[in-house]
Amino acid sequence: TSSLPEVCGRICPQERLCEGACVRGKKGSLPVPTGALEAFTTQYERSKQGVNIPVGKFTGKKVAIIGAGPAGLGCAEQLLRKGHAVTIFDSKPAPGGLLVYGIPNFKLAKEVFFCRWADFEKAGVKFVGSTTIGKDRTIDQLFEEGYAAVFVGVGVGIDAKMEVPGEDLAGVYEGTDFLVRANMDLNLLPEDKRQRPPIGKRVAVIGGGDTASDCLRSALRMGAEQVMCLYRRTEQEMPGGKKDRQMAKEEGAQYRFLTQPVKFIAGEDGRLAAIDCIEMKLGEPDATGRRKPVPVEGSNFSIAVDTAIKALGYWPDPLIGESTPGLEVHDWGLISVVDKETGATSRAGVFAGGDDVTGPDLVVTAMVAGRKAAAAIDRYLGW
Known part of the structure; x- marks a missing residue:
């Protein structure tokens, strides 16, 4: 069957x-x-x-x-x-x-x-x-x-976009591109993709599905020292499988819930250096029945990172x-x-x-x- x-x-x-x-x-x-x-x-x-x-x-x-x-x-x-x-x-x-x-x-x-x-x-x-x-x-x-x-x-x-400033900075990856270059036999890739992505020590993965879990675990295997998932709802609303998420946690991934990135910030070298975020709270359910995340006014903060991976779903x-x-x-x-x-x-x-x-x-x-x-x-x- x-x-x-x-x-x-x-x-x-x-x-x-x-x-x-x-x-x-x-x-x-x-x-x-x-x-x-x-x-x-x-x-x-x-x-x-x-x-x-x-x-x-x-x-x-x-x-x-x-x-x-x-x-x-x-x-x-x-x-x-x-x-x-x-x-x-x-x-x-x-x-x-x-x-x-x-x-x-x-x-x-x-x-x-x-x-x-x-x-x-x-x-x-x-x-x-x-x-x-x-x-x-x-x-x-x-x-x-x-x-x-x-x-x-x-x-x-086609990876979904965030439509926020700095999304195209060096050091900001689409989930699919990152996973392919991190895990594939490089000989099966186009010539311009035949190198592992440089990720540094601090990695943020944005999203709550299975692709996000895959990105978290891949980054850890590539030697990142601090790997954090940013998700705009709570863990209960995450669409990804619990088993994959639990394995990511056991391997060292951290999670920050009710957090929405609003801007990617470049450093002096032009590469990603930080992510500006805002805290969220859950509002009324939307058309799908999920509670809609709402920004908390005045709660902005920044996270220093070397790499951001967008795992937001697909079109x-x-x-x-x-x-x-x-x-x-x-x-x-x-x-x-x-x-x-x-x-x-x-x-x-x-x-x-x-x-x-x-x-x-x-x-x-x-x-x-x-x-x-x-x-x-x-x-x-x-x-």
């Missing part, structure tokens, strides 16, 4: 999902360690007999998948089982999406993913990297090349929506689907799923969306 069992077994927040729903846990015992079992059984099977993706009898149809992350891979695995030929296009030179270019090695070793990727290659998946759909090619061109259907699973890859890339006539988008570029269960869009033959439809969510959620879309694509192709 999983296209990426060794991945999900290691990185999913099981305490919020399967283990959180476990009857044993609800009755006062420890829940069944589903994540550890999922990772172990896959590793055991691989060590004994190998892992194969069953491939159905070839239907004569080929499908283009845009995005080699969890949604695209979930879709590809199911389409292979149905006998369709699959080509995956991705803007990065290597497959994996955030599994390779976003999640640090200490959470998911790259070799774990690439072992699974080898199963896809063995099953016949073709990969076309360093190709941005909407720029290098369009969806219309993919149809002209003979693809009978297209699945879009590109995620949301969708508008390229595909802008380059595909008839494809409807909404909410800053998220792709609109006419049926959430199938991923069908307003454009015939184009399906979508994962974060580019829902906004940032879990790896397993994106993978499931891709699997559901594959079933719909199979029906669309008449099989």
Whole structure:
């Protein structure tokens, strides 16, 4: 029931999902360690007999998948089982999406993913990297090349901005750029990115999600002596997983809640030297039900830092929506689907799923969306 069992077994927040729903846990015992079992059984099977993706009898149809992350891979695995030929296009030179270019090695070793990727290659998946759909090619061109259907699973890859003074100073990093340069094999990066980011001794990470936890733990591993998370709400409102946050604390990360950066300050050398902040308090709930943080007048203060990392969430890339006539988008570029269960869009033959439809969510959620879309694509192709 999983296209990426060794991945999900290691990185999913099981305490919020399967283990959180476990009857044993609800009755006062420890829940069944589903994540550890999922990772172990896959590793055991691989060590004994190998892992194969069953491939159905070839239907004569080929499908283009845009995005080699969890949604695209979930879709590809199911389409292979149905006998369709699959080509995956991705803007990065290597497959994996955030599994390779976003999640640090200490959470998911790259070799774990690439072992699974080898199963896809063995099953016949073709990969076309360093190709941005909407720029290098369009969806219309993919149809002209003979693809009978297209699945879009590109995620949301643009880091959200703070829109405060000094945001572009040297020493202020986007979360994604920092994680990639801190954790990736530098040979897989463009030439201008093939060096670890200099971070100094004092690092501030701004945000409260899983990316923030990853940045905190990465900075500690890079030798920073003081690593602090700044978050504008309280810990109870943090969207990131408790397990990752607890590990960050155990490794030495500090947290300062109800704190909002308002300006990045440069030193004499032009690099970041401090962050001006203001204390916050929680006001009335907003439209999502979360209490809105409100500035406390006169509570401004500064924190001396060498590096700031913005881990504020992600926005969708508008390229595909802008380059595909008839494809409807909404909410800053998220792709609109006419049926959430199938991923069908307003454009015939184009399906979508994962974060580019829902906004940032879990790896397993994106993978499931891709699997559901594959079933719909199979029906669309008449099989």
